[in-house]
Amino acid sequence: MKQPNLVYVFADQLRADVLGYAGDAKAHTPNIDRFASQSMDFKNAVSVYPVCAPYRASLFSGKYPSSTGMVINEIRNMPDPDAIGHVLTGGGYQTGYIGKWHLYNHSTDHSDMTNHYVPPGPYRLGFDGFWSTYGFNHLYKKGFYFQDDFVRHDIQGYEPDAQTDMAVHYLENVDREKPFAMFLSYGTPHDPWTWDNAPDEFADMFRDVQFDDPPNFTGEASADLFWNARFSKEWVKDNWIPNRNAFKQVYYSMVANLDANFGRLMTALNRLGLSEDTIVVFTSDHGEMWGAQGRIAKKIFYDEAARVPFLMRWPSRIAEASQTDVCLNTPDIMPTLLDLLQLPIPASVEGQSVKPSILGESGLEPEAAFLQGMGHTYQWEDGDEWRALRDKQFTYARMIDGKEFLFDHRSDPYQLNNAAADPAYGERLEKYRGMLNAKMAELQDEFHPCTWYNGRWVVDRIVVRSASRELL
Template sequence: MNSKVQIRFCYNLFLICTIVFMVSCNEKKKEIAEQPRNTTRPNVLVLLTDQWRAQATGYAGDPNISTPHLDSLAAISVNFKNAVSGMPVCSPFRASLLTGQRPLTHGVFMNDVQLDTNAVTIAKVFHKEGYDTGYIGKWHLDGHGRLQNVAPGKRRQGFQFWKGNECTHDYNESVYYDNEDPTRKIWDGYDTFEQTDAAIGYIKERKLADNPFMMILSYGTPHAPYHTAPLEYRNRFDPKKILLRRNVPDSLKERVKKDLAGYYAHIAALDDMIGKLIKNLKDTGQFENTIIVFTSDHGDLLGSHGAYKKQQPYDESVKVPMLYYIPDNLKIVAGERDALMNSEDIMPTLLSLCNISIPNTVEGIDYRPYLEGKEEVGHATLLSCVQPFGQWSRSQHGGREYRAIKTQQYTYARDLNGPWLLFDKINDPYQLNNLVGNEGYASVQDAMEKLLSHRLKETGDEFLPGMEYIKKWGYLVDKTGTVPYTN
């Protein structure tokens, strides 16, 4: 073969190879286009509920409620069975979730005050890393009046997609604002259903996107009012058949049975919606690449210890459900964990699971090494109440400023006058026997006091009267001297 023929042969071969390669690439591009993207970095979906105590699920053993969808999720998730809300009130938890900081650092240590718009938040960090960020539902971090719009920009703390409202508990006439539109809108029907559908719509739109998403879906239920779930759910629960916890006093039993029936109705509806969300993720091929966190901002006493709502250091108030569904490729084994994950630990853990650097503003624990079996952390955690505001948290209902340390076995609380509560979870699971001053537990009380003092020193908490912190942050109170607000 002469040189010219050789050159032409090689050239034709090159053309053939090029054509084959281009056809192959086009076929590959078509195949990729038809599949969900974001296969290297996981999506993040946080399912945040309001006032759902840890005890009130099927997988936690509550005899009154069936939560089949959550039970299925729990079976394939990491279950932090001792997780707590470190300051069991709506706004403080939410601010800690967003910043990874404790309340005395970010300053939201009560409801209805604004989180600093310059805060380094979870949404800002994820967005900087190329994630789309979305928020649906109750916000409660703006401090500019409930039912008001949270204006686009800094006040939304890094969330781009938005269908939310500062705060409302009218679940059947629920106000929201849609992205950039300043017009007040109303969810069409029970907002738990409508917010779920909005989240599904957002997730479907992200299916073929080049970048992953981080969304918080913030439900207002099962927070009171307890009796406003759709009738089909309320009809499932007969107050007469409700089994009460042993720490509900006789004087409240009839009321609590009625309220629990409504509370469980909200929970049953939420469970169905969580099932609907997970089915959609599976149907769209996104489930295996999505980290799902299910939790609540605090619990609800619902008659236990003679009180309702939250803020107090009892388990019904401070313990929250905390499930982490983590995709298989991260090689983290599902199952129960003993560590006492706290509110400020969620942000650093999620960032770490997504291989995103944790800002130095964060105070919480990164639990990824713990989940991988490389570290032992979370043996004890801090609980706080700066000022007892709220209908069921004021002094006439036993509310007070306190600092508490919680371990897997003990809860020890000190108020401004000294030791207040000491409970042994193993021997007294309903916290009926206060062991402060009990000679048989003197060494335990001393050890817990030292642990609490060390943690307060470590976190720079001087444990001052609540009004001192209100003055420090420039907050105001109304004419009654009990309800905070900001300008």
């Protein structure tokens, strides 16, 4: 059988529930909704570590953060000869990568262009074909990218629009005699959510929209949350909470623009006659708390941050408008894609292919998704580390100080009732403790505080080792 093509599209900080097909009546996502009606919806898809760069390292390697060494943002990943790009290239696939990369940074200075230009070679993780990327940028009217030399190309207009143009151009010019795999990494709808950063054509659509707060929004900053100096509890109460509706208005306008661009990409696939032979994935790297549980941003095990949309379309092979409750975790994506593309899965991959759940075949599936919270978003700060399991009904989490959480996300979707101290759940709690400890032992995950890794695994913000590997 002819090997299919692959188009993998992922947004940044897009929640699983802010799309029309997921039940959000205020979202404007007709193209994604239409795509959902043609696809399989993975209802239990999660981000292994709801932070941008750690997610990407796991996505491309099929390994957990403890094995990639990507414990925070703004550090440089290790090359990995088994990364998905190498397997694709070695299997005869043409590769294309467009958009946010965020795996080559060596400082928190985003104006330093050496954080953005990734020279051809091992740090591109095997993506040896078309390359048009940057490290980190969320000023969407001031976009830029680098290709195969150290020349900055500035984008005119709104960044996702230009990235979609590049993706369509790639599809129009790819060699039809060989299979291809194109990854498109959008920066939206990541903050800042200011009107000067919103897409002009969708801004007015949401300027007067009022958004309701969920039951787990208290208007306070959680006492359990570790805040740095920039995001203090006082700052959240005085600045973020009063402006949350305006922030959401901009966020939803970004999602609408994202939808329009995804629609353009699907139209191009149809126009070029590529739809039938192409697996298309639409997903996100993580969600956004939006003040739920007293938290903003991500990097936590609650569903608002950890759950992601994950839609997969493969005409004639995957049933339209279908759903699966398989526990899909980030390290499972690489082996699943390679399995579907009829390519070998490297022995070093730690995730599990869920191909049987997709194609209706018999086979084992993950009992639960194992999540790792290694520390801060980008700073070397201690106090918010955790490990968690999420299966089809429960989320179990343990903080580094020993505090435990147990939520039944079927009966308690807003995760308001922590059952960890309830004697009625004692047997289940012991089961999850054992599962968590076993997975950590398997991965040599010793559950260190964030600062432990600085100078051991990460030297001058460059990853040199992990629990299972060293930079050669």
